[in-house]
Amino acid sequence: MQTNDKNIGRRQFLKISAVVTAAAIGLRQVNRTSASSGKKGKYQWAMVIDQGKCTGCGYCTNACRAHNDVPPDISWNRVIEAGKIGDRTVYLSRPCMQCEHAPCVEVCMVGASYYRDDGIVMMDYDKCIGCRYCEVACPYGGRAFNWDAFTGDNPAVPTWGQPEVPRRPRGVPEKCSFCYQRIDRGLMLGLKPGLDEAATPACVVACPVGARTFGDLSDPESSVSQLLKDHPYYRLREDLGTNPRVYYLPAREETSHENNG
Amino acid sequence: MRTTGRASLLSITPFKVWVGLLGAVFAAGLVAMFIVFWKGLAVTNLTDLVPWGLWITIDLSSIAMSAGAFLLCAAVYLLGLKRFQPLARTATFIGLIGYSMAVMTLLLDIGRPDRFWHAILYWNTHSVLWEVTMCVTLYFTVLLLETAPIFGGLPLLKRRFPWASSRLSSLHHLAPYLAVVGLCLSMLHQSSLGATYGVLKAKPIWYRPDLSVLFMISAIAGGVSLTLLVSMLAGRLSPKVHVKDDLIERVASYLGWVLVVYLYFRFWDAFSMTYTYAPGRTEGLRMLTSGELAFNFWVGEIFLGVIVPIVILLTKRLRSQPGLRMLALLMVVGGVVAYRWDINMAGQLILMTYLPQEIVARYTQYMPSLIEFISGAGVVAYGILAITLGVRYLNIVDHQTIEQEEVEGVLDPVAGD
Numbered sequence: 001m002q003t004n005d006k007n008i009g010r011r012q013f014l015k016i017s018a019v020v021t022a023a024a025i026g027l028r029q030v031n032r033t034s035a036s037s038g039k040k041g042k043y044q045w046a047m048v049i050d051q052g053k054c055t056g057c058g059y060c061t062n063a064c065r066a067h068n069d070v071p072p073d074i075s076w077n078r079v080i081e082a083g084k085i086g087d088r089t090v091y092l093s094r095p096c097m098q099c100e101h102a103p104c105v106e107v108c109m110v111g112a113s114y115y116r117d118d119g120i121v122m123m124d125y126d127k128c129i130g131c132r133y134c135e136v137a138c139p140y141g142g143r144a145f146n147w148d149a150f151t152g153d154n155p156a157v158p159t160w161g162q163p164e165v166p167r168r169p170r171g172v173p174e175k176c177s178f179c180y181q182r183i184d185r186g187l188m189l190g191l192k193p194g195l196d197e198a199a200t201p202a203c204v205v206a207c208p209v210g211a212r213t214f215g216d217l218s219d220p221e222s223s224v225s226q227l228l229k230d231h232p233y234y235r236l237r238e239d240l241g242t243n244p245r246v247y248y249l250p251a252r253e254e255t256s257h258e259n260n261g
Numbered sequence: 262m263r264t265t266g267r268a269s270l271l272s273i274t275p276f277k278v279w280v281g282l283l284g285a286v287f288a289a290g291l292v293a294m295f296i297v298f299w300k301g302l303a304v305t306n307l308t309d310l311v312p313w314g315l316w317i318t319i320d321l322s323s324i325a326m327s328a329g330a331f332l333l334c335a336a337v338y339l340l341g342l343k344r345f346q347p348l349a350r351t352a353t354f355i356g357l358i359g360y361s362m363a364v365m366t367l368l369l370d371i372g373r374p375d376r377f378w379h380a381i382l383y384w385n386t387h388s389v390l391w392e393v394t395m396c397v398t399l400y401f402t403v404l405l406l407e408t409a410p411i412f413g414g415l416p417l418l419k420r421r422f423p424w425a426s427s428r429l430s431s432l433h434h435l436a437p438y439l440a441v442v443g444l445c446l447s448m449l450h451q452s453s454l455g456a457t458y459g460v461l462k463a464k465p466i467w468y469r470p471d472l473s474v475l476f477m478i479s480a481i482a483g484g485v486s487l488t489l490l491v492s493m494l495a496g497r498l499s500p501k502v503h504v505k506d507d508l509i510e511r512v513a514s515y516l517g518w519v520l521v522v523y524l525y526f527r528f529w530d531a532f533s534m535t536y537t538y539a540p541g542r543t544e545g546l547r548m549l550t551s552g553e554l555a556f557n558f559w560v561g562e563i564f565l566g567v568i569v570p571i572v573i574l575l576t577k578r579l580r581s582q583p584g585l586r587m588l589a590l591l592m593v594v595g596g597v598v599a600y601r602w603d604i605n606m607a608g609q610l611i612l613m614t615y616l617p618q619e620i621v622a623r624y625t626q627y628m629p630s631l632i633e634f635i636s637g638a639g640v641v642a643y644g645i646l647a648i649t650l651g652v653r654y655l656n657i658v659d660h661q662t663i664e665q666e667e668v669e670g671v672l673d674p675v676a677g678d
Contacts, residue, residue, distance in 0.1 A: 017441055082616050092616060103463060109394055111385035129379050130302075130372020132312035133390055136608075139463035140615050145312060145372065148303040170301045171372025236615045240462050250617075 041117030290639005328484030330356030466545025517574030566596015
């Protein structure tokens with residue numbers, strides 16, 4: 001008799017666990033849709049980098065180093081040689097792509113990487129546990145881990161600017177944030193990011209040849225929207241479907257001549 | 262083996278040498294771990310290109326080796342296969358130790374071990390690692406409850422604190438329910454650990470659904486192998502331990518079939534990749550089959566890890582020789598570890614460039630640092646030490662007395678009428 005009772009108990013238990021599992025899967029599906037699409041806010045920040053103009057001087061990287069207090073062995077904005085047109089070297093400057101479907105955000109188990117409603121992919125350095133899954137997941141090598149603590153002077157300061165954000169601690173990865181601190185402060189002061197230097201990412205401001213443009217994609221009159229309307233452009237690894245917010249205007253014969261002449 | 266009298270306490274026995282050796286490696290590992298916590302991950306050879314290395318392999322392997330627990334518990338308590346009860350006891354204890362090894366290695370590996378609890382408090386339900394974390398945490402709790410009766414049987418506890426002992430032992434009545442929960446949680450996270458790699462589009466050699474399936478099947482093979490191997494070793498090395506060799510032999514033959522299934526999936530997984538010509542995936546496959554991981558792949562994973570054990574375990578004449586059978590079981594364990602290492606490395610040693618005009622893959626290198634080796638060895642030594650002590654003092658391998666004591670808790674539908 002006792003065994004019989006237990007048998008019913010087991011059956012009920014199996015039923016209950018099936019229901020709980022189904023509910024958990026359902027909840028997960030709901031969460032998935034809300035996590036990956038993200039609410040879109042008023043602004044949708046984007047950057048356009050003109051490879052025809054870029055000379056590979058690296059001012060962008062240096063300015064980024066100073067304003068974001070990036071350690072010397074880490075680059076939030078890498079400048080890479082990317083082939084030649086004629087005898088002129090073409091460069092590719094690579095900040096964080098601020099993907100609309102960012103693999104780093106999707107895989108982060110604690111939600112330390114997250115989307116802002118203006119499209120910026122942010123890092124909560126206080127939440128991160130340093131598992132480095134985001135680093136493995138990023139197709140663009142956009143993240144660098146703080147294997148060691150960054151102590152002492154930043155060689156880029158004060159020549160290239162003053163730090164505007166706190167240093168990241170040892171044991172977390174860090175990456176470009178489109179200088180969110182400049183955007184947020186600028187908007188608060190009534191400035192227009194992309195037009196007013198104080199509200200624009202440091203790399204854009206520092207570029208001596210005007211190869212970088214920053215602005216709001218949801219505003220059709222913004223300089224980024226205009227550039228993308230008038231020029232052929234591409235984004236890195238579009239095949240992955242990450243939908244980056246960094247656009248490149250490819251270097252072509254004509255643009256090289258324009259610059260040289 | 263039992264020491265009687267004062268003189269024999271001081272005498273050197275093989276058991277003491279073995280425990281001393283493991284203790285020494287574990288102690289060295291603890292020192293290395295302390296250095297890691299103090300100096301940070303800069304003491305490793307991990308880089309931004311290869312952020313996951315030796316420790317991840319140990320972590321994945323110890324979880325895989327723990328898979329015997331959920332499988333054998335499900336067999337005993339859900340399918341009512343009572344004869345496997347003694348093996349389930351061994352597997353459950355190995356599971357507990359395996360998961361504690363994984364937790365140790367993870368603490369070592371994360372950049373902010375002081376924030377380990379964030380993984381439980383902050384949820385991103387979209388992340389497979391979140392699911393793995395939840396399942397591992399819950400399953401570790403399940404394993405603690407499942408092994409409670411084993412700890413309750415500790416002679417010292419029985420003598421000094423009989424109430425605690427009986428409380429712990431009474432938890433055995435939960436066994437059937439724990440088996441259901443354990444089965445669900447294990448099925449979820451054993452495969453999700455493969456999916457951890459499988460969902461990453463950035464690494465073409467990883468990006469395929471097969472990894473979840475292969476992680477699951479290889480974990481079953483590895484976990485059951487280790488359980489049988491520990492049982493056999495205990496039975497041979499200790500006169501106190503009695504094992505039923507026919508039981509082990511039967512499970513070993515099932516294991517041979519599990520390996521056949523594994524090889525089948527593994528073959529199609531690898532073979533289909535030769536047809537994709539996808540950048541990165543082709544290079545990854547080449548690295549496995551003819552590059553720097555080729556020896557690991559062909560010899561460690563396939564030949565010694567699968568084919569030779571299949572031949573031994575499925576041939577009655579070979580399988581019935583305990584020495585050969587133990588060798589086969591050991592090779593399966595080694596093959597599963599090699600598989601974890603190869604998967605982890607193949608994805609990271611190949612770098613995909615994001616430059617539009619060259620999607621060609623590039624290569625990088627990784628060799629664990631001395632500190633990584635020593636701390637990793639410390640974790641492994643801890644595991645072997647814990648299992649050794651479990652065999653000696655907790656009777657985790659016992660095919661004689663267990664049955665009468667504990668089988669009462671089994672819910673057997675056949676016995677119900």
